[in-house]
Amino acid sequence: MGRILSSTPPNLGGVTQGSGTGLDHLWREPGSAFQGASTADEHGGTAETTGPSGRASEKHYTVEEVASGVYAYLQPDGGWCLNNAGILTSCGEAAVIDTAATVARARTLRETVLGLAGRAPRVVVNTHFHGDHTFGNCVFADEAVIVAHEGTREQVLAAGLHLQGLWPEVEWGEVKVTPPTLLYRDRTTPAHRDIRAELIRLGPAHTSDDTIVWLPEQSVLFTGDLVMSG
Ligand SMILES: [Zn+2]
Numbered sequence: 001m002g003r004i005l006s007s008t009p010p011n012l013g014g015v016t017q018g019s020g021t022g023l024d025h026l027w028r029e030p031g032s033a034f035q036g037a038s039t040a041d042e043h044g045g046t047a048e049t050t051g052p053s054g055r056a057s058e059k060h061y062t063v064e065e066v067a068s069g070v071y072a073y074l075q076p077d078g079g080w081c082l083n084n085a086g087i088l089t090s091c092g093e094a095a096v097i098d099t100a101a102t103v104a105r106a107r108t109l110r111e112t113v114l115g116l117a118g119r120a121p122r123v124v125v126n127t128h129f130h131g132d133h134t135f136g137n138c139v140f141a142d143e144a145v146i147v148a149h150e151g152t153r154e155q156v157l158a159a160g161l162h163l164q165g166l167w168p169e170v171e172w173g174e175v176k177v178t179p180p181t182l183l184y185r186d187r188t189t190p191a192h193r194d195i196r197a198e199l200i201r202l203g204p205a206h207t208s209d210d211t212i213v214w215l216p217e218q219s220v221l222f223t224g225d226l227v228m229s230g
Contacts, residue, residue, distance in 0.1 A: 003220050005072050005086060006227035063087070063112055067218035069195060071116065073109060075100070081167070083132040085109055086125075086213065086222045089116050090193030095123035096144070097213050097222045099136025101163075103173025106136025123147060123190065125199065126180055127224025128207040129155035131163035137178035147190065148180035149201045151209030156180065202226065 062074040069089045075082040086097030094117035100106040113121050124140045126133055126148040134156050137146055148156075156179040164172055187200045198214040206225040213222040 003066050004223055004227060005066070005084065005220065006223045006225070061108065061112070063116070067215070067220050070215060070218055070220055073112060075105070081132045081163075081170075083225075087113055087116060087121075088195050088197065088215075089113075090195045092118055093193050094119060094121040095125065095195075095197070096121045096140065097125045098127055098133040098224065099124060099140060101132040101135050102171065103136070103139060103175055104171070106139035109136065110139055120144065125197075125211065125213055126152055126156070127211045127213070127222065127226075128152055128209065129159055130207070130225070131159070131161070131175075133224065134178075135161075135163070135172070135175045137180075138174075138176040141178045145182050146178065146180040147182045147184070147188075147199065149199075149209040149211050150183040150185055151201075152207075152211070153179045153181075153183055155207065155209070 060076060062072075064072045064074065066072055071087040071089070073085040073087055075084060081101045083098055083100065085099065088095040088097075094113045096109065096113060100109055110120055113119075120143045121140060122144050124137060124144045124146045126137070126146060128148075129152050140146070156177065160177055161172075161175060164170070164175070184199060185201070187198060189196060189198045191197070195215060196217055198216065200212050200214060201209055202212060210224055210226050212224065212226060215221070
């Protein structure tokens with residue numbers, strides 16, 4: 001079974017049959033339909049998150065194992081600036097695909113990885129430069145190499161903390177702009193222990209340099225924000 005895992009704006013939902021992709025399912029943003037999808041292991045927890053008003057609230061996140069050692073980290077639907085992330089674990093090592101918008105959310109993601117793999121991730125992939133995918137980099141950078149397309153590094157640095165200006169009341173935490181340091185141009189294939197992950201730039205789309213992460217042996221595709229509902 002293959003799946004496309006997207007990290008998209010809220011209020012999307014469902015698991016849909018894919019067409020023309022060679023994949024069995026198109027997996028979109030978490031929603032009630034998605035939460036009920038048949039899967040292997042499923043875990044969850046609570047995280048301190050902050051809405052557009054800056055008001056902190058308890059939100060649940062869900063971790064779903066979609067293939068052996070491959071997890072979807074799903075933040076609540078219907079919220080503000082909430083992205084999904086991917087977690088790869090193998091042989092006691094871990095990698096993360098996209099971080100989160102606030103320091104608190106990124107720390108929760110890191111704690112989740114610790115619980116799954118027993119250690120913090122050594123590799124972090126950014127699918128694109130938007131802050132909900134990269135602001136959390138600073139939480140991981142001491143322990144992980146951050147990988148992205150070369151254009152994404154430039155865009156992270158150019159954007160800085162601009163996103164915070166849109167919601168100045170949000171409790172962002174001490175976000176330190178942390179750009180990727182291991183860059184690729186067209187595609188690269190780092191093997192995470194026994195998980196082969198192909199990083200591919202598809203050309204201008206959601207941003208000018210989006211990266212997708214394709215796991216050919218598991219038939220799992222992490223799309224970042226390239227796949228959106230509607
Ligand atoms: Zn985006």
